[in-house]
Amino acid sequence: MFDHAQEQVQSYVEWLRLFVEALGALVIAAGVLVVVAGLVRHAVARGGDNFSPIRLAFARYLTLALELQLAADILSTSVAPTWDRIGKLAAIAVIRTALNYFLNKEIQMERGAELPDPGRPKSTGPEV
Template sequence: MDALLSEDWLKQTVDLLVRLVELAGAVVIFVGAAVAFARFLVTAVRTRDAERFVPVRLNLGRFLALGLEFQLASDILRTAIAPTLREIGELAAIAAIRTALNYFLGREIKEERSELAKAAAAASGATSAAPPE
């Protein structure tokens, strides 16, 4: 029983979990990039209007934010067992960078959504304000 709960076994188990969570993050980012690329190609073929690419960027941004959260979770797991002061410092730096990336990415997504909503409201207002023919 002691061998099953040994620190080595625990480290190996957490290492496996870290790899799985990192893989999940990488898959989320890859899928998001693939979906965004496909949507980009479809949009590029249909129109040259730059405004049509905003939803593609927003969707990719959501995937990136989620992928970064997975990556941060793997970093936290990595330092869960007997972390050294150096590992704690590295985690703090990585967490700060990823949190800042997520913050600015989230803010940009929110701003873009707001602009899309305003444009949609203006477009529906313009069509309803037009006199019937």
């Protein structure tokens, strides 16, 4: 009886893992569509070389997708934890967390570059 219940829980968790993993892939696909649409609008408007808003939008999608993929890996390991799986999860978690950290840092830096400096006085004309 216990073995049957355990197999059923493992089956449910596996389906949940597949769903979360697919959701992560869909988030990446949606991000790619947003980037393509942004690039087309940028090309039509001849907006110059500033791709920062497009890059920031894609980085947000990638950040969410990385978190979903990590959640799927955690689900996979939680069902049948072995030292091998736990080691792989730890390595994947470190890599994805580092990627997420650097993506967020880049997003913050890009946002900071786009926003005007509130401490800087507004220019009223050319300096003499």
